[in-house]
Every structure is written in structure tokens, then in C-alpha cells.
Amino acid sequence: MLLPILSKPFLIISFILLCWFGNIRGQYSITGEVLDNKNLPVAYTKISVVRLSDSSTVASSMTTLDGKYKLQVNNMGEYFVSLISWSYKNSRVPVSIRELNTIIPAIHLEPSEVNLKEVSIKANRPLYERQIDRVAVNIGNQNTLVSGSVLEVLEKLPGVKVDRQTSSLSLNGKEEVGIMLEGKIVNIPLSSLIQMLNTMEAGNIKQIELITNPPAKYEAGNAGGLINILLNKRTTDGTNGAYTTALGFGDFDKQRLAVNWNTRKKALNFFGDLSYNRDRSYRRFENYKTITTNASNYSSAIVSSRFPTSANYSGRLGLDFSLNDKTTLGSSIYGLLNTWDQHVKSRGNIYYRPDSIVNLGIFNSENSKKTLFTGNVNLAYKIDKKSNLDVDLDYLYFYNKNPNFYENTYADAANKEILKDVFTSEKRTPVNIWAARTDYGVQVNKNMKLEAGYKVTLTSLDNLVSVARLLGQEYVPDPAMSGRSHLNEIIHAFYGSAKWNINKNTTMNVGLRYENSDTHLTIIEQKQVVNRNLGRVFPTLFLSRTLNANSTLLLSYGKRISRPTYNDLAPFILFLDPTTLYNGNISLKPSLSDVYTLTYNFKRYSITTEFINTIDPIFRFQPVLSEDNRQVFMPINLKNNKIYSALLYIPVRLSDWWQIDNSLQGVLQSTQLLSRGRLSDSYYRIKSTQNFMLSKQYYIQVFGSYQSARLTGASRTSPSNKIDVSIDKKWLASNDRLQLSISNILSDRYHVTSINEGNPNFSALTDYRYESRIVRLTYTHTFGNIKLEVQRKINKAIDEIEERVIK
Numbered sequence: 001m002l003l004p005i006l007s008k009p010f011l012i013i014s015f016i017l018l019c020w021f022g023n024i025r026g027q028y029s030i031t032g033e034v035l036d037n038k039n040l041p042v043a044y045t046k047i048s049v050v051r052l053s054d055s056s057t058v059a060s061s062m063t064t065l066d067g068k069y070k071l072q073v074n075n076m077g078e079y080f081v082s083l084i085s086w087s088y089k090n091s092r093v094p095v096s097i098r099e100l101n102t103i104i105p106a107i108h109l110e111p112s113e114v115n116l117k118e119v120s121i122k123a124n125r126p127l128y129e130r131q132i133d134r135v136a137v138n139i140g141n142q143n144t145l146v147s148g149s150v151l152e153v154l155e156k157l158p159g160v161k162v163d164r165q166t167s168s169l170s171l172n173g174k175e176e177v178g179i180m181l182e183g184k185i186v187n188i189p190l191s192s193l194i195q196m197l198n199t200m201e202a203g204n205i206k207q208i209e210l211i212t213n214p215p216a217k218y219e220a221g222n223a224g225g226l227i228n229i230l231l232n233k234r235t236t237d238g239t240n241g242a243y244t245t246a247l248g249f250g251d252f253d254k255q256r257l258a259v260n261w262n263t264r265k266k267a268l269n270f271f272g273d274l275s276y277n278r279d280r281s282y283r284r285f286e287n288y289k290t291i292t293t294n295a296s297n298y299s300s301a302i303v304s305s306r307f308p309t310s311a312n313y314s315g316r317l318g319l320d321f322s323l324n325d326k327t328t329l330g331s332s333i334y335g336l337l338n339t340w341d342q343h344v345k346s347r348g349n350i351y352y353r354p355d356s357i358v359n360l361g362i363f364n365s366e367n368s369k370k371t372l373f374t375g376n377v378n379l380a381y382k383i384d385k386k387s388n389l390d391v392d393l394d395y396l397y398f399y400n401k402n403p404n405f406y407e408n409t410y411a412d413a414a415n416k417e418i419l420k421d422v423f424t425s426e427k428r429t430p431v432n433i434w435a436a437r438t439d440y441g442v443q444v445n446k447n448m449k450l451e452a453g454y455k456v457t458l459t460s461l462d463n464l465v466s467v468a469r470l471l472g473q474e475y476v477p478d479p480a481m482s483g484r485s486h487l488n489e490i491i492h493a494f495y496g497s498a499k500w501n502i503n504k505n506t507t508m509n510v511g512l513r514y515e516n517s518d519t520h521l522t523i524i525e526q527k528q529v530v531n532r533n534l535g536r537v538f539p540t541l542f543l544s545r546t547l548n549a550n551s552t553l554l555l556s557y558g559k560r561i562s563r564p565t566y567n568d569l570a571p572f573i574l575f576l577d578p579t580t581l582y583n584g585n586i587s588l589k590p591s592l593s594d595v596y597t598l599t600y601n602f603k604r605y606s607i608t609t610e611f612i613n614t615i616d617p618i619f620r621f622q623p624v625l626s627e628d629n630r631q632v633f634m635p636i637n638l639k640n641n642k643i644y645s646a647l648l649y650i651p652v653r654l655s656d657w658w659q660i661d662n663s664l665q666g667v668l669q670s671t672q673l674l675s676r677g678r679l680s681d682s683y684y685r686i687k688s689t690q691n692f693m694l695s696k697q698y699y700i701q702v703f704g705s706y707q708s709a710r711l712t713g714a715s716r717t718s719p720s721n722k723i724d725v726s727i728d729k730k731w732l733a734s735n736d737r738l739q740l741s742i743s744n745i746l747s748d749r750y751h752v753t754s755i756n757e758g759n760p761n762f763s764a765l766t767d768y769r770y771e772s773r774i775v776r777l778t779y780t781h782t783f784g785n786i787k788l789e790v791q792r793k794i795n796k797a798i799d800e801i802e803e804r805v806i807k
Contacts, residue, residue, distance in 0.1 A: 001141065003535040028076065028097050028504070030059075032104035033067045034083060041067025042109055045085040052078040052094075053550045053603045056129050073097065074504055077549035083357050085109060085639045127661070128649070130601055132509055132554060134211040134228075150205060152743070155722075156689055156703050157210065159608075159647050160227070160239065164770075165750040168620075171225040172212050172610055173645050175620075177221035178416060181229050184376065184394070185219070185491040195338055196699060199277040199312045201244055201258050203737075203780055206232045212610070213540070213558045213597050216511025217451060219441070220538040221225040223560035223593045223614075230269075233264070239263040248776030250744075252280035252307075252453040261784070267322035281771040287580055289593065289764040298629070302577040304362065313337045326382040334370040358418070362577060362806045387442040398431040407576050421578070422470035423478070427607040431461040447501040452494075462505030473724035484524045487569075491517045497540075505697035509542040515561070521569055523586065536561060554599040562586035562618055568635045580631040582621070589637050591616040608647045617641040617671075622714060623752075625762040633642045639672035661689045669711055681711035699728040716753045721746050737780045742755060744772040 016186040030049060034042045047069045048060040058079070073079070076097050083091045088109035097106060115168060145559040150285060154169075155162045169177045169190065178194055179186045186193055195732040209228040211218070211692040218226060234239045237465065241261030248254035260273035283306040290299040318332035346362035379391045408421040437455035467481035497511030514537050540558040547553060574582040592612040600607050620635045652660040665685045672678045685707045692700040703724045709716055726741035753765045
């Protein structure tokens, strides 16, 4: 009964009134001093206050020259103070906070026996830290999550669904998910984005933030939420990094090479990475369809064997320079080259009832190339102790060239050739995007912070699709399948937000964002034009209430928009067989969503419930029947989609060497179709990660997931499952790592069935089989030394760039 209530306004009002019943108070302060075994002060010791119930860090600072420290926390309760010093043994002291001012007796540290010439300082943090508007996943602290790719890590996180086959990504059952790297939207097609994440080393990642309902500061276009990936950055002088090499084999071979480095010298920080990833694989598609009309009775069965080879080359260079205590200037560039070489052999039958049959043989070759370049310049300026200003400028260039060759051979029942159809298709798409933004923040007092900002994004791109058939000795253009199109778009956005600590147990974050998009799409040959000017206001509200030392309650509301991407609107042609193809849909409309979320945390456990109501939802790759009786996979708008979901996270610590992370998600979905009324469906997803620490050097991880059958727009997808196993060996002296992993132990196969939306005389089933049981050996070597030099930490705001994702 809880989920439907979420859609009622009185829940929000009741929660706000509940927050006011607490007494308005200041924060609780903790003071003390740190001494050595000779009673001398220990300067620059890192002090952290950690909540005992869930091991989350609530405050941190460093001791002064005389060993003093002062920290503040929002709530009473049981904590412990963690102390980390570069020349002393780490220590922790329990503390019970019951008064506004708590004085801790002097803490004495013992000298460390570690050789200080080469030392790495790490503070353990819990895997999941829940904040008012996001969940932070501390990847860098987990021994079993630092091998493999970032994409493999995402697949294991609660609520995240990665579909490599359809290049889709969802968060808590919602698609339209945006990926951010260091707070900046990665503005490339989703298929290229997934390839990029598959080449990024998990060992480079410090933290992943799951933002299911983004606040006003973020672009409203990511209706499914945001995933922010934060990289490791050194704060001490020196040069260090790692290189990785990996060899794998499934049906065919795989290779991966990567290197990353970070050099810091006082106010200058230089960082970068290079990677190469090559993957040969095998895929098998089976497509069955039946068309029954007064004019024809037709069915077909096509089986295709696909042999793709993909190669990715990527590189990143970045520089941060602190001009003074108030100003930091940064810049970065990133490049990606993806090549896709595929050969397809297909055979099948076409039945024209009552007694006519045609045998079909298909050969297809594809050699596509995608190029990406991005550049960024950013400035962080600390105006005074309470206010700061961030300015950012980004440029993106993306080019997609996708040529295809097709040869279709038709034969009669005796396998005598009747006709040979040879044609080519090519798609060329250059994209140019400029984006600029500025953000201002001010800490009004200890309980109130205000933020405001402006962003503008300009997009210009062209698209050329050409199809030519071989007639005699020459290729003749096919005007019905060819076309040129051009897009110009500008988006202005303004936002304002306020974070208010109402009392010691209640925090509220409220925001308002206005976006105006002006889009002009022209399809030249068809003389079709889309001129769309859309201005909307997007409110957001977040409330956090601490119930007691072990429990918190979080409530949020946000309005989001999903704009059709250019690939959704503009025509493109990709043939699965002569009568089955993928195409765009120029008639798509934006969809609007209202998102309500309620989360209850108890110690390390949590349950999140969510209700999403979407008008004109966009569903991609939907099988429909065209006027010339072709099966076309294309994006379509349906009338309405309602999603009720609940996500339960259950960590289990059986012993010091055996820990389990479990998540269970249930989803109830109700979709209003265009012609068949409303369809209701439910499905569930289970994930379990078993971590075994056999010793400080050996780790084993077993990951398993299962998702039941589910409704996706006008089609139904069969159940899917996954089991991965990895064994890690770590060398303590060098921090090198060797991993043996086996992924997709079970068969990676599923099928999609049409539910006859819009045409009861048409039915289709497509069965997809992908490579399974991939064995991979990965070796990572760390290099460089860290020169431990006590220095002042420069406070830098997180650079944010909000750009529209082209999927």
C-alpha cells in the first residue's frame, strides 16, 4: 500500500510538518588534542568522526600545529574518532555525543614502524554511503571491485541494469540515464559510451555516485537519473600510476592494455591515461515473424551468425594548477576511436501461403568507425570563506561513419537461384557541441547554503544516409532509402537551490530549474521539418529526517523530461534481413515524468520505494509493421507509463573473511498503449555478491543476478541471468594484482516477443544469443613513489557540466 501513497501530495506536506516538530538547534561540536608518546603535539593528523551504526564518515579535519582539532556533527549518537597520521600508528577512539559540546581527553599516538620512504595511506570507508540526494559507492576501498572494467562494476551495483546487447542502461527500472565523469556529462551516443566504460579500468575509480532523482543543479533531460564516476586523485607530491594487461577467450580472443598516471608537484597536478581494448566475439540472431492480411499470408524465419571484431583506443590528458589559495585553473582533453568490423552470414525461408516457399541466403559486411574528441577548461574561484564561483567551457566533436555491404540471394524450393540483390548503405554523422556554464554558491550561515547557475548548450550536426543498389555494373542510388538531415539546437537553463538544516535531525534541499530548448531538424529530401520550442519549469524537493541513531528517512520529488535524441528522430537504415530493419521516427514527442522516492535506512540496510508517472513515454527498438509489410524496429511514443518499484539492500557480514551484498528489486509497471488499452506487468531482479577474503593476498568474488520476464513498451523480454567468478592475488609489497575471472558462466541468451501493438495481424519473435563463458587473466602493476610532504589542502568545487546526452 505504500507505493500508491507516494503519489499523494499529503505525504510531502506531512513530512514537512514532521520536520518542524523538532527543536531548532546548532550542530554538536567535538574538541580535543592529539599527542605523541612524549606528550608533544602531533600536527596534521587526519581526524574523522565515523557513525558507529553504519560506519559512514560524518565529519573530518586535520589537527593544527599544536595538535588541536574541532569538528561538528548534526546529530547525537554513538560514534568513533578515527586518527590517521603519516608517521604514527592509526588509532580509533569511541565517543558518545549527548551534549552540544563534547571534549575528548588527549589521544596519544604510538610511532609507526613503517618505512616512510614508500608508503600509501588509505582510510577504510563503507561500500555504500547514503546522502540526501544520492548513494556513494566507495569502489577504491574494495579489494574485489578494483579489477576489471568500470562497466563490470556497474553491473554489480543495486538498481543498475546494463544491457550490452542493446546498449541500454537503466537505474531502478528507469532508462534515460546520464553518465558523468568527474561531474561532467559524457555527451556521446550510448553505444559508444558503453564501449568507453568497458575500456576504463576499475582500479582508476575512487567512487561511483548513483543519483536516482537529480537535484535542480543537474540537467532535467536525464529522466532516468545520473551515474557520476569519480577518479582517483593524489593529494601528495610525487608520481605514481599503474598499467594493466589482460588476455581473454570466449568464442574468440580478447586483449586489453591500459596505463594511467598522476603527477603532483605542489600547486601543479598532471594526470592522464591510455587504453586499448580489442574484442572478437560471436552472436547468433533468430528472427521469426508472421503477417496475416486479406491480401497476403506471409511468414519468415531467418537465422544469422555474426562475427564482430571491435577495437577501442582512448586517451585522456588533464592539468590542474592552483594559481593561489583562491583560484584553481584546470583543463583536460579526451579522445576515443572505436572501430567495428563485422561479417554476417544468414540463411532462412520465406513462406507465401498456401504453398510457395523461397530460400534466402544473406551476406553482410560492416566496417564502422566512431571518433570522439572533447576539450574542457574550468575555473574555480573562492570569493571568500563563504562563497565560491565555478566557470566551465566544453567542446565536443563526434563523427560516425558506418558503411555496410549486403548481398541477398533468393532461391526456390529446389534451391535454384531466382534473384540476387546487391546493395550498399552508408551513414555519416558529424556532431559539434559547445557548452558553457557558471555556478555560484554561498554559505549564508551554518544551517543554510544557496546555489544558482546558468548553462547554455549549442548543438549542430548533419546526417547523411545513402543506399545504392547494384543494377548491371553500376550502383544506383535508392532515393526511397536515402536522405540528408540537419539539426540545430540551443538549450538555455537557469537554476536556484537552497539547502537548509532545519534542525539537528532534519535537512531540506529545495530547487527550481527552468529550461528552454529550441530545436530545428530538417530532413531535406522529404522536406520534413521539426521546429520545436519547449520551455518548462522543473521543481525538486529533498527531505532527510534522522529518526534515531540507527535510522534515517529520505523523501524526494522531481519533475524530469526526456527529449528525443537525434538518433531517435533522424532516419537511419540498418538491415537485419531484407524485410527487417532499424529506423528513426521523426514524429517522436518529448516525455514528461514525475518522480517520487522514499528511502528508509536502518544501520547498513535500506529500502527504497519509487513511483514514476510518465506522459508520452519513449520506448526504443519496438517492432512495428510498416505500410510495405516490413518489420521495423523503431522508437515510439506510448500514451502513459506508470512504474512502482521497491529496492531492498541487505548486506550480510558472516565473518571477517566472508561478506555478502544482496539486493532485491520488484517493479510493477502499467503501460497505456496506443490502441490496445492498458497493459500491466511485474518483474523482479535479484543480485548477490559473495566476497571471500582468504588472506591479505587472496580474494574470491562470486556474483550472480537474475531478472524475470518483463514488458518493455510494445514487446516482452524473456528472463535473463548472469554468474561471474573472479580470483585475485595481491602482492602486498608492490600492490600488484593478478586476477583470473570467468564471466557469463550461464548462457547469455534471451528473446523479445511483439505484443501486436497497433496491428493484430502481425506477430514477431527475435531470439538473441551472445557470447558466454569468457575466461580472462588480468595483471595490474603499480609504479612510482609518493613523497610524503605535509601541505595545505586546496578546497576545489566539483566542476559540473550539464549537457544533453545523445543516445
